[in-house]
Amino acid sequence: MHHVIIGNSAAGIGAAEAIRQIDKEAPLTIISDESESAYSRALISYELAGWIGKGNLDLRPREFYQEKNIAAHLGKRAIKIDAGKKQVHLNDGSRVDYDRLLIATGGSPQQMGVPGEDKKGIFGFRNYRDLLNIYDAIITAEHGVVLGGGCIGLQAASGLHHHGVKTSIAIASAHLLSQVADAECGDIYQRLFESNGIAIKTSMKPVEFRGVGQVGSIGFDDGSEMPAQIVISGKGVKPNTELAEGTKIKVDRGIIVDDRMCTAEPDVFAAGDVAVTQDCVTCESTVNAVWPCAYEQGRTAGFNMAGRDRVYDGSMRMNAAEFFRVPLISIGVVKPQGDGYEVHSYLDKSRMVYWKMVFKGKLLVGAVLVGRVERAGVLANLMRKHIDVSSIKGELLAGRYNYALIKPLAEGAE
Amino acid sequence: MTSQPRKIFAISELCTACRSCEIACAVAHSRSASLIGAILEVPLPRYRIEVQAGSTLNLPLNCRHCDEPECLFACKAGAVSKDEATGQVRVDLEKCVGCWMCVMICPYGAVIPDALIGKAAKCDLCENRAEGPACVTSCLTGALFYGTEEEFEEYRNTRPLLKQLKAHR
Ligand SMILES: Cc1cc2nc3c(=O)[nH]c(=O)nc-3n(C[C@H](O)[C@H](O)[C@H](O)COP(=O)(O)OP(=O)(O)OC[C@H]3O[C@@H](n4cnc5c(N)ncnc54)[C@H](O)[C@@H]3O)c2cc1C
Numbered sequence: 001m002h003h004v005i006i007g008n009s010a011a012g013i014g015a016a017e018a019i020r021q022i023d024k025e026a027p028l029t030i031i032s033d034e035s036e037s038a039y040s041r042a043l044i045s046y047e048l049a050g051w052i053g054k055g056n057l058d059l060r061p062r063e064f065y066q067e068k069n070i071a072a073h074l075g076k077r078a079i080k081i082d083a084g085k086k087q088v089h090l091n092d093g094s095r096v097d098y099d100r101l102l103i104a105t106g107g108s109p110q111q112m113g114v115p116g117e118d119k120k121g122i123f124g125f126r127n128y129r130d131l132l133n134i135y136d137a138i139i140t141a142e143h144g145v146v147l148g149g150g151c152i153g154l155q156a157a158s159g160l161h162h163h164g165v166k167t168s169i170a171i172a173s174a175h176l177l178s179q180v181a182d183a184e185c186g187d188i189y190q191r192l193f194e195s196n197g198i199a200i201k202t203s204m205k206p207v208e209f210r211g212v213g214q215v216g217s218i219g220f221d222d223g224s225e226m227p228a229q230i231v232i233s234g235k236g237v238k239p240n241t242e243l244a245e246g247t248k249i250k251v252d253r254g255i256i257v258d259d260r261m262c263t264a265e266p267d268v269f270a271a272g273d274v275a276v277t278q279d280c281v282t283c284e285s286t287v288n289a290v291w292p293c294a295y296e297q298g299r300t301a302g303f304n305m306a307g308r309d310r311v312y313d314g315s316m317r318m319n320a321a322e323f324f325r326v327p328l329i330s331i332g333v334v335k336p337q338g339d340g341y342e343v344h345s346y347l348d349k350s351r352m353v354y355w356k357m358v359f360k361g362k363l364l365v366g367a368v369l370v371g372r373v374e375r376a377g378v379l380a381n382l383m384r385k386h387i388d389v390s391s392i393k394g395e396l397l398a399g400r401y402n403y404a405l406i407k408p409l410a411e412g413a414e
Numbered sequence: 415m416t417s418q419p420r421k422i423f424a425i426s427e428l429c430t431a432c433r434s435c436e437i438a439c440a441v442a443h444s445r446s447a448s449l450i451g452a453i454l455e456v457p458l459p460r461y462r463i464e465v466q467a468g469s470t471l472n473l474p475l476n477c478r479h480c481d482e483p484e485c486l487f488a489c490k491a492g493a494v495s496k497d498e499a500t501g502q503v504r505v506d507l508e509k510c511v512g513c514w515m516c517v518m519i520c521p522y523g524a525v526i527p528d529a530l531i532g533k534a535a536k537c538d539l540c541e542n543r544a545e546g547p548a549c550v551t552s553c554l555t556g557a558l559f560y561g562t563e564e565e566f567e568e569y570r571n572t573r574p575l576l577k578q579l580k581a582h583r
Contacts, residue, residue, distance in 0.1 A: 040491060053511075056509075292488035292519055299487065319518075322513070325529075325532075329517065373514055375517075376517055377517060377521050380518060402464070402467075403466060404467060
């Protein structure tokens with residue numbers, strides 16, 4: 001049984017580790033178009049911001065492939081899947097046979113669709129290459145603009161600022177972190193960033209990148225212009241689904257999989273930022289492009305590939321970060337739309353403490369925690385397991401939640 | 415993995431929430447390894463066991479060293495590993511970047527965001543302490559136990575106090 005995994009990141013490594021947990025012998029191949037040994041792309045922002053200390057970006061020790069008996073084809077791109085012949089075609093002309101295949105190709109930054117976006121000095125922020133290119137550009141850049149106010153955008157801005165670039169963040173929405181949290185939370189971080197010397201402009205969209213060859217400034221839809229020799233786009237990612245072409249694999253935004261992470265093509269699985277899964281809180285089909293989901297989906301796929309039946313219990317929208325020493329965790333539905341939601345929140349602006357909980361009927365469906373994030377996982381567990389919280393709502397709202405509180409309920413739900 | 419890893423177990427009925435374990439844990443994770451020394455340290459050492467009070471029970475809780483460690487799955491820094499021989503789940507503090515993914519995912523709330531050092535703090539089973547886990551040796555009522563699950567069952571079944579307590583209720 002030859003297992004082949006396309007992708008050498010969270011989902012791919014999750015699958016490889018699951019396969020090896022069950023089967024130490026079966027041939028296992030990992031293919032990746034990046035030439036680095038498995039590293040964490042989610043740390044390139046930490047590296048840029050100087051937050052990495054003595055560690056490094058390695059996700060696993062370099063000996064990982066050897067120790068786990070994995071053949072790694074790094075720096076090679078898969079260009080086609082021939083599901084009939086059970087073969088993957090690589091860009092160097094070679095072909096790899098598989099019995100079970102996992103597509104864990106992740107996503108790529110979305111184009112902004114703004115004239116001039118191919119000028120020098122404009123970067124996506126997705127992989128190690130981008131990081132190295134940004135390092136090069138920082139040396140000569142005086143002004144930098146980050147387009148996007150999500151977690152990655154804020155980290156990128158911290159990074160430019162750290163390197164002495166005069167940094168601004170420009171966003172289309174009315175407040176920071178609009179995908180992750182609400183205006184109250186966004187405002188806390190806006191004040192933090194501004195007081196640390198990073199300018200923030202809201203409700204404006206870029207219409208043109210100006211400059212000859214190299215970007216020099218950005219024109220916005222309100223007629224304003226901002227100088228920028230370096231621009232980082234924090235726009236979202238789109239799933240890398242190209243390999244599905246010419247196969248029976250269904251694609252709707254991402255690759256459609258069943259609850260065992262199997263695609264419509266037998267023996268071909270998909271996991272991670274490329275896959276559409278069911279959100280276990282909202283029950284909607286979506287791409288939850290976050291690290292823990294990618295790893296667990298990969299792990300689920302890996303078990304099923306190796307012959308151990310394992311059902312994926314669904315993905316969850318979640319994010320954790322910290323800026324200027326103020327931590328943030330956001331889980332589930334945090335900006336409820338429609339009826340039937342009950343929202344409670346608490347804000348202490350001076351201490352930069354904010355929390356919000358969203359309930360639907362007897363269930364907790366969302367939480368934002370700013371400043372104090374202890375035991376957030378207990379809340380995530382309540383959401384994931386659909387535990388009836390009516391008897392403990394008072395404690396939840398008082399911040400007195402811990403495992404002892406939910407243990408009787410959690411055990412009842414199992 | 416050995417079939418029976420050694421872990422720290424708690425008998426919540428015997429826990430009086432005196433919090434001796436929390437103090438002993440903090441001292442065990444201080445540089446001075448003494449109570450007075452620990453209190454004077456900057457940053458203050460963080461305890462990794464917490465006596466949690468629920469509505470019906472006291473529960474001294476620390477890392478469960480799970481068979482399916484979600485903190486490991488969620489760790490985007492590759493800082494968490496599971497020792498295949500002992501079952502222990504470890505955090506490599508050199509690699510931890512304090513992103514709090516583990517805090518967000520641990521269903522027990524047993525990974526503590528140590529704000530003073532900006533890194534995740536959790537139970538390391540006092541692996542470098544000759545006497546074994548400090549929380550266990552400090553517990554005044556025998557509510558904490560370190561051993562295999564089988565050993566714990568036997569320990570639990572031979573607690574005379576537990577029978578009395580049950581009869582009392
Ligand atoms: C700067 C940054 C910060 C982030 N911070 C967080 C965070 O704090 N928390 C969080 O949960 N998530 C975070 N994320 C998101 C997280 O990194 C992703 O969810 C995760 O990496 C997804 O893993 P994946 O394995 O599905 O895909 P990816 O990590 O995108 O990996 C895809 C792999 O497939 C390979 N590949 C793609 N196409 C091909 C092909 N045709 N042939 C061969 N190989 C191919 C790539 O080389 C790569 O190895 C962050 C991301 C970035 C960029």
